[in-house]
Structures are given as C-alpha cells and as structure tokens.
Amino acid sequence: MDRAVDPVADQARAGDAPRTATLATMPPPSDTTGTSTPDSGQVALRRERPSEHDAVENLQRVAFDDPDDLPSLVSALRRTTGPLPTVSLVATQDDVPVGHVMLSTARLDAPARLVDVYVLSPLGVLPSHQGRGIGTRLIKEALAAADDLAVPLVFLEGAPRYYGSRGFQRADQRGFRSPSLRIPEAAFQVALLSAYEPWMTGTLVYSETFWELDVVGLRDDVH
Numbered sequence: 001m002d003r004a005v006d007p008v009a010d011q012a013r014a015g016d017a018p019r020t021a022t023l024a025t026m027p028p029p030s031d032t033t034g035t036s037t038p039d040s041g042q043v044a045l046r047r048e049r050p051s052e053h054d055a056v057e058n059l060q061r062v063a064f065d066d067p068d069d070l071p072s073l074v075s076a077l078r079r080t081t082g083p084l085p086t087v088s089l090v091a092t093q094d095d096v097p098v099g100h101v102m103l104s105t106a107r108l109d110a111p112a113r114l115v116d117v118y119v120l121s122p123l124g125v126l127p128s129h130q131g132r133g134i135g136t137r138l139i140k141e142a143l144a145a146a147d148d149l150a151v152p153l154v155f156l157e158g159a160p161r162y163y164g165s166r167g168f169q170r171a172d173q174r175g176f177r178s179p180s181l182r183i184p185e186a187a188f189q190v191a192l193l194s195a196y197e198p199w200m201t202g203t204l205v206y207s208e209t210f211w212e213l214d215v216v217g218l219r220d221d222v223h
C-alpha cells in the first residue's frame with residue numbers, strides 16, 4: 001500500500017518513534033493494481049515497479065550527474081542474488097518516481113561467523129525535488145525495511161553530515177573494518193538495527209556487483 005507523505009510537514013528523521021513499515025516484505029505492486037493513488041502533488045513511498053526500471057535508472061543518472069556508473073549499478077543490483085533480497089524503493093509524485101534508494105546484500109566477516117547485512121546504495125533524489133525531506137524519508141523507509149527483515153546492520157559510504165542525523169554513525173568507531181582503504185574513514189557508516197548484537201564486528205564485504213563495476217570508494221584522479 002502506498003503511504004502518502006506531506007512533503008512540507010514531513011521533516012521526520014530516521015530514528016524517530018518505532019514504525020511498522022512492511023514495504024520490504026510486501027509483494028511487489030503490479031503496474032495496475034494493489035496500490036492506492038495519493039492525492040495529486042503529494043509524495044508517496046512504495047516499492048519500485050518493473051515498468052519503472054528505465055525511469056529509475058534515469059533518475060539516478062540525473063541525481064548523480066553520472067551517465068554510466070549509476071544506471072549500471074542500479075540495473076546490476078536488481079539482478080544481484082545472495083542471502084538477502086535487493087530492496088528498491090521509490091518516492092513518487094503523481095505516481096512518477098522522483099527519488100530512489102536501494103538496499104543490497106553484503107556480508108560482515110565477524111569473528112564468530114558471517115553475518116548477512118545490507119549496503120544502502122544508491123540514494124538519489126531529482127534535483128528539482130531535493131531539500132524537501134524526500135531523501136530523509138527514503139533512508140528511514142529503507143532502514144525500516146531492513147529491520148522488518150531482521151537484518152542487524154546497514155552500511156553505506158556517504159557524507160557524515162547528511163547520514164549522521166539520519167540513523168547512521170561512523171562504522172570504524174563501532175568495531176567495523178572498511179572493505180577498502182579508498183573509503184574515507186568518516187564516510188564509512190553503519191546503522192545498528194534491532195537485531196544487532198555487540199559481537200557483530202568485523203570487515204564489511206561488498207557483493208561482487210560493486211567490485212565488478214568498480215564503484216567502491218574513491219579513485220585517484222590519475223590515469
């Protein structure tokens with residue numbers, strides 16, 4: 001079911017009161033049924049539909065101003081298989097995607113055993129719709145989706161100033177080791193969810209998709 005969001009009043013931050021999102025566990029909406037239509041102009045969050053693949057890849061292309069890597073990453077992550085299902089959520093206005101976030105399977109190499117975790121990437125909002133709380137809501141919904149699936153940890157690479165007030169903290173300061181020296185220490189971040197337990201430390205191992213596309217960390221601008 002779609003949830004209508006008031007883009008102005010919606011300044012909620014990840015970490016607010018517990019909520020009962022089930023977007024991750026709901027069946028994907030069909031293109032014609034199973035969703036309610038939010039009032040015109042309102043922003044709604046829901047799972048991505050198969051018919052929106054091209055639109056979502058283009059959205060990320062525009063959001064990141066990146067013609068190649070982002071669309072390829074989105075497309076590849078949809079096909080990525082592993083212990084956890086890929087979660088792909090959109091924020092829509094008038095049923096058209098204006099924001100998008102993905103969770104994809106990864107592993108934490110903990111001392112006791114491997115732990116299935118999520119990586120949050122990419123997150124993008126169309127420039128015309130930025131600054132209205134849409135990115136914040138997508139993060140909150142993604143974390144709730146991971147929590148619904150009893151996933152203990154969500155990792156990402158991103159701006160600490162943005163994610164630090166939206167449920168994330170520096171991962172290196174919680175006993176986690178980055179998958180690459182090319183990720184600035186402060187940019188390697190983690191959200192600890194309900195299923196997290198203190199023994200869960202260790203090295204984050206990205207899925208092969210991130211390595212295949214060479215989108216982990218920052219590369220020197222030297223060729």
Ligand SMILES: CC(C)(COP(=O)(O)OP(=O)(O)OC[C@H]1O[C@@H](n2cnc3c(N)ncnc32)[C@H](O)[C@@H]1OP(=O)(O)O)[C@@H](O)C(=O)NCCC(=O)NCCS
Nearest residue numbers: 063064123124125130131132133134135136157158159162
């Ligand atoms: C980052 C992004 C997803 C935020 O989405 P949004 O809907 O504009 O974000 P919100 O409205 O929820 O939050 C706005 C806040 O984000 C801040 N912000 C936006 N982009 C930021 C960035 N790159 N770094 C740090 N802060 C950023 C704004 O300054 C604003 O701060 P405030 O809440 O203190 O006023 C969006 O700007 C975007 O798509 N950017 C391009 C792609 C990108 O960089 N994605 C994130 C990769 S880690």
